[in-house]
Amino acid sequence: MTETYRPHLHFSPRRGWMNDPNGMIRVDGIWHLFYQHDPDSTVHGPMHWGHGTSSDLVNWTEQPVALYPNALGTCFSGSAVETDVGVKLFYTAHSRTADGEDYQVQCLVHANDDLSNFESDASNPVLPNPGLAAFRDPKVIWHQASGKWVMLVTEGQCVGFYGSSNLRDWTYLSSFGEAHGRHSGGPWECPDMVPLAAPNGETVWVLIIGLNPGGYAQGSGTQYFLGSFDGTHFTNANPPQTELWLDYGRDYYAAQTFFERGGTKTPTAIAWASNWLYARQTKTGAFRGVMSLPRELRLVGTPDGLRVAASAPASVEAGFEGQGAPGTYRLDRRITLAPGEQLAIHLFGEDQPHFIVSRTSGNRGSIRTMRQPVDGMDGFGHDYAVDLPWPGTGALDLTLFIDRGLVELSAADGLIWITNLFFPAHPEAAVVMRSLEAIDA
Structure with a gap:
């Protein structure tokens, strides 16, 4: 760990390539960070899911690789939830057609109690491809008001919403994105959605989207929308042309929040601290890729209206002090x-x-x-x-x-x-x- 640009308080893999965080979940007080990973190369290759754990969001332990490519394809981004019968992971299996086109489907994986063993569901894919070139990055959340699981999926430059009672059978609900926010030549990636309390106590849903290219600055970026979600539809609370950004830098992409059973009043997000313009060229040695610091999200009133603000958790602040x-x-x-x-x-x-x-x-x-x-x-x-x-x-x-x-x-x-x-x-x-x-x- 003596490389010149190896960070001390940001997670990075011992070796190999890392990009998007995925499968982020807190179970029994342990934070689990999964991530897009190629353990055999420092450039983007056949995607696996790497795995890191922490008890304080400061000191991380790299665990064995969690998910490997299989007959359905390589393991693109996804999410994790905890249920009465254990932790479930969702990921996109990526392959190519005979014509060389991308083909992406959503898969379910069952984990044991300490997230050290992973078994693919026999019914995979649980969400087949409806005919889209970009159909990936499943983010599963529990929607308490409607009593069902909701999956957000990249559908080109929109987000599709799907509902399920059992995490295997999914029904299309709606889509959001056309003519809203910023669009570019690439798909809306790595969606996420969390409820936050506004200063007046009302619940506002925050829909988070990775945009590449077309970020606030050149290249990759992470935008968000504020609105309502009724279990079927997301409704933007701002005019469609409104553009809001979780971070205004060049190196904050594919932000995801940790799932915690029972919900949390303070969603905590981590992003990939890089940019697809030059991510394959960064000046590191045995590894390539690093995560941002964790940030706790909240809503604040500003002269421009409600906005998302963030702060480093107390444990991270203390880690820098020490x-x-x-x-x-x-x-x-x-x-x-x-x-x-x-x-x-x-x-x-x-x-x-x-x-x-x-x-x-x-x-x-x-x-x-x-x-x-x-x-x-x-x-x-x-x-x-x-x-x-x-x-x-x-x-x-x-x-x-x-x-x-x-x-x-x-x-x-x-x-x-x-x-x-x-x-x-x-x-x-x-x-x-x-x-x-x-x-x-």
Whole structure:
């Protein structure tokens, strides 16, 4: 674990390729993180499900590979639930037709009590393909009000909803997505949906979608919708053209929340901290791929309406406070600027700033994020800004989680997150903050 860009407090596999988190579930106090994995290569290949466990979301133990390709195909993304008769995994079996076209079906796997043994259901696939090229990433949730299981499935650039009472027999319910949010040349991937309590106590459903390409920044991104779900239909609470983002960085994709039996008031999400533009080219050795920090999701009122905010769990905050490894630390600041003033943030001892925080008016601000190109990594460099409301107190809270080149910036009490990978010469070098006047002098 001594590679230069191996993070200390973010999960990464010992070796091989990793992308989307899937099958995330908490059972008997243990967090189980499954993920897309090729143990034999550092580029995307025949997909397996890797498996990691943690009791605190900070210290992770890599477990043996959970799911292997079989006669139905390789093991694409999916989910997990706990029932009266144990834990059930759902995944997409991916194969190709005689013409070389993608063919995807949804499969069921039974796990034992400690999730160390996995057995495919004899009736697989439990949800056959209705004739779609992109038909994958089953996310199964329990909908208490209607008393049934609901499966969300990628259906091209929409999400299909299916219902079941027994997890084997599924009935089509509805679809959502056409003319809503952002669309691009690729499918809507890795859907998820969780209920959150609004400040007035009402329940709002949050529908999470991976978008590649076409994210807020170039390449991959994770958008979300706020609305209602009656057990059959999702109804968007905002105008169809509204675009909302869980993270505004380049490296936060395919976010999924942990299932916990009985529900949880604080859904916890993890995403793949990479971008399909250059994921196969990142500058690591034995492994390629890393997960974001866990984030607890909540709804907050803003001048722009209800929005999802997030915060690192207390155990993760404590983990950074107790972390003595070089290049892994947390930095908290309250930034007070007058309208028109700016502050530059330099990471890793480098001369060029990586973030510029601006107060653009009395009640608005922005964070400009910059990253220099890296040889051999397509489309890695960037320079763009993220708008945000400036707090009425005049001081913007800002937290940087820095872990061997992986940077997660949180601002405005978790309303804004920017997750970016860096590959600096000196990942352990210090952060420097300067006013732009001092820089330009």
